Amino acid sequence: MVKITIDLSAVQKRLQNTLSPRRYQHSLGTAAEAEHLAQHWGVDPQRAYLAGLLHDSAKGQPDEQLLALAKEYHIPIDTWEAAHPDILHGPVAAALLLEQWGVNDPEISEAIALHTVPAFVMSTLAKILYLADKIEPNRKSWPGLDEIRRLAYLDLDQAMEAMLRHSIEFLAQRADDLHPSTKEIWQQYRNKITMPQANGAALLGKSLDNKLGGHSMTDNSAESILQQCVALAQEKKGRDIISLKLRGLTVICDYFLLVSATNTRQAQSICDNIEEKMKENALPPLRIEGYREGSWILLDFGSVVVHIFLEEERQYYDLERMWGDAERVEY
Numbered sequence: 044m045v046k047i048t049i050d051l052s053a054v055q056k057r058l059q060n061t062l063s064p065r066r067y068q069h070s071l072g073t074a075a076e077a078e079h080l081a082q083h084w085g086v087d088p089q090r091a092y093l094a095g096l097l098h099d100s101a102k103g104q105p106d107e108q109l110l111a112l113a114k115e116y117h118i119p120i121d122t123w124e125a126a127h128p129d130i131l132h133g134p135v136a137a138a139l140l141l142e143q144w145g146v147n148d149p150e151i152s153e154a155i156a157l158h159t160v161p162a163f164v165m166s167t168l169a170k171i172l173y174l175a176d177k178i179e180p181n182r183k184s185w186p187g188l189d190e191i192r193r194l195a196y197l198d199l200d201q202a203m204e205a206m207l208r209h210s211i212e213f214l215a216q217r218a219d220d221l222h223p224s225t226k227e228i229w230q231q232y233r234n235k236i237t238m239p240q241a242n243g244a245a246l247l248g249k250s251l252d253n254k255l256g257g258h259s260m261t262d263n264s265a266e267s268i269l270q271q272c273v274a275l276a277q278e279k280k281g282r283d284i285i286s287l288k289l290r291g292l293t294v295i296c297d298y299f300l301l302v303s304a305t306n307t308r309q310a311q312s313i314c315d316n317i318e319e320k321m322k323e324n325a326l327p328p329l330r331i332e333g334y335r336e337g338s339w340i341l342l343d344f345g346s347v348v349v350h351i352f353l354e355e356e357r358q359y360y361d362l363e364r365m366w367g368d369a370e371r372v373e374y
């Protein structure tokens with residue numbers, strides 16, 4: 044292990060003079076979160092802290108400068124990156140580590156380089172930094188953030204999967220905001236974390252099939268899950284129920300089901316009804332997010348994702364407009 048001999052307080056002072064106050068706060072938050080995660084996962088906390096401090100040290104530079112630096116340091120640039128030079132602040136900061144900060148540590152460089160566009164094969168430190176950057180305490184709350192915070196201390200690959208899924212679901216609609224490799228990388232994490240479950244489900248299905256003489260007890264097709272969720276939302280007087288068929292448009296899922304509720308209590312009761320009955324049907328949701336706040340609750344059934352919104356939230360996020368190409372059905 045490379046021993047860090049850097050004077051951290053000197054680095055902090057220099058950073059404070061270079062970055063905007065907000066970005067400096069974010070860097071401190073990322074460093075603290077990375078240190079904490081590193082302690083949890085048995086990685087050198089001091090190096091994680093340093094990686095967190097310096098991860099955004101090249102952010103905020105003009106596009107031309109980032110492009111010029113990337114060229115100077117032989118950083119490969121794809122066409123998407125050429126059109127979105129800000130994304131290069133990760134690899135550029137990594138390339139400048141030694142020269143500007145006296146840090147000669149390939150693992151820290153790798154982590155900083157990958158904090159903008161991650162890869163499937165990443166060191167534990169790189170995953171820690173990637174996640175710490177997104178979940179540090181100064182980040183504004185969004186649906187799913189608490190879940191990813193929880194997963195980051197439970198299983199780093201699951202947290203990576205959830206974070207990437209979130210980016211695809213909620214950033215990708217402004218199609219241009221997402222590096223094209225994100226979906227493929229998400230899929231790889233998805234496969235990694237669902238493989239044992241998929242095998243388990245297949246085995247379970249087999250034993251059920253045997254018991255039932257070859258007939259499966261539950262119909263777990265996306266269409267069937269969708270219809271069941273529609274009926275369960277209607278039972279609790281959910282309004283403006285529509286589905287968007289996303290199959291073929293994204294790898295995330297086959298359908299979004301959007302439901303409006305008048306208040307948080309109704310939103311929660313729709314969620315409870317769907318969760319309970321689907322559990323009884325042996326199709327429990329894989330995750331539920333946003334329940335406590337109740338303004339945007341998400342139930343993920345894998346092929347179907349149900350969004351229960353308060354009106355204001357529904358209009359603000361406007362998933363219908365974002366997924367304007369999707370086939371839409373009103374119920």
Ligand SMILES: [Fe+2]
Nearest residue numbers: 098099102158
């Ligand atoms: Fe960044």
Ligand SMILES: [Fe+2]
Nearest residue numbers: 069098099176
């Ligand atoms: Fe950052």
